[in-house]
Amino acid sequence: MSERYARQELFYGIGKEGQKKLTGKKVAIIGCGALGCTSANLMVRSGVGCVKIIDRDFIEECNLQRQTLFDEDDISNNLPKAIAAKKKLQKINSNITIEATVAEINPSNIDSNLHDTDLIIDGTDNFETRFLINDYCVKNAIPWIYGACIGSIGITMSIIPGVTPCLRCALQDIPTFGSTETCDTAGILSPASGIIASIQAAEALKILTDNVAAVNRYLLKFDLWKNEITRLKIHNLREINICKTCKSNQFEYLKMGKYSATTTLCGRNAVQIVPVNGSNINLPMLASRLKPIGNVSFNKYMLRLETDKYVVTVFPDSRVIITGTNDLPTAKSIYAKYIGM
Ligand SMILES: [Zn+2]
Known part of the structure; x- marks a missing residue:
């Protein structure tokens, strides 16, 4: 038996039993930018049996500052992010399956892309896709890990349908256009995406190894420049809010009209x-x-x-x-x- 996962198996929360569970699991990472590159790297090194990368974009020079799976050759070769990521990831771990899809997730292709996944990690850069993922995951009882980054600030929250509040319990509706800053206006510090993606990966490992009690129940917010860490209590939002998604099962974002x-x-x-x-x-x-x-x-x-x-x-x-x-x-x-x- 290989020594590849020896240190992870020594860790009390995972063990040989947990490692075996990871081998049988499939994770989809939607969006392979700063967050997706880091979480994909960690999932692949951890030995999750199948990792699927879905991304709509190609690589640009300004991505290299924080998107850790890409290099200058990928840009010269005009590779889409999903394809370049797969090539790199398969070299890191040839024992697992890596799938790459160059597409934007939308209401008409979400089911064919995600129906066989055990968990979804958010690497997207927009709320429209996140609300679509949220609707899909609540409807199909698939856990997913929300993550977002801007400037030196990162936010994350873990969603286990039926157990924890969903994204809509916390946000209700998509923030109106222009009300949120983008990487374009505020820039982004690469360690900020690194910390959020690392938390997303840790949360994924907990869920995939059935350590649900260890899952983060807060909305976590970090500001690495101001040295601020905030833990917002959200555990009762499911009870007190009338959430359209998880309370009344109106999956609006799965309908094409919203897209x-x-x-x-x-x-x-x-x-x-x-x-x-x-x-x-x-x-x-x-x-x-x-x-x-x-x-x-x-x-x-x-x-x-x-x-x-x-x-x-x-x-x-x-x-x-x-x-x-x-x-x-x-x-x-x-x-x-x-x-x-
Ligand atoms: Zn909800």
């Missing part, structure tokens, strides 16, 4: 467009059509068109990210002009 197909991306001068009836795009054909317009490069994961003002990244599922604007109508007209449909 916005065109969104500005956190921390970026970029807009993402997801066609409602998107079909598979033939990237080589599109590349030859776009050649007269600007610089075109492509591989099997994505195509990139660079013009004077914009960078247009097209994924095979017809999802597009337009960098160089925050304006939705501008992005839509660029989409119509170059991609068509």
Whole structure:
């Protein structure tokens, strides 16, 4: 038997028994940015049997400061984050299964992507996806670990449906656009994401090894710059709030109508467009059509068109990210002009 997990098995909370449980479990990490890179790394090293990485994005230079699974070669090779993460993670642990999906989780694909997972870790950068995950997890009784980071501040909370309050018990509704700062306005300190992702991973290990009594029942908030740690009591929110999700089972965010197909991306001068009836795009054909317009490069994961003002990244599922604007109508007209449909 290998020594790989010897130190983890020595730890009283896990033991050989707990380690065996981890081998049979599947964790999905949604969003492979700063939080997702760190929690994925820890899950893979801990020996969780299957780790699935879902991410919609490609890697940029400004990611390298905190997204610990990526390097300069990944950028040169135009790799989507999920693919680059899988390559790195499989080298770290070849005994487990690692799945990579390049997609944005939305109401129409969430079930096919997550139905067989035992736990979900939040690595997203937006509340729309978090509320969707919350609805899905409460409906299907899947535990998930919320995490968010901005500047030197990080927040996390563990959600076990039916046992602890859900995200909606705590927040009720998505914070209105503009009321929350983004990485774009406040920046982000990499140790802040490191601490939150580490807590998320520890919480995952507790739940996956059936140590539910050890699970964090607070909303934890850290400010690493001001040396402040806050533990907000939330344990009674499930009882005192009339939560639409876990009290009256209205899973609003699982309905397509709530989902916005065109969104500005956190921390970026970029807009993402997801066609409602998107079909598979033939990237080589599109590349030859776009050649007269600007610089075109492509591989099997994505195509990139660079013009004077914009960078247009097209994924095979017809999802597009337009960098160089925050304006939705501008992005839509660029989409119509170059991609068509
Ligand atoms: Zn709730």
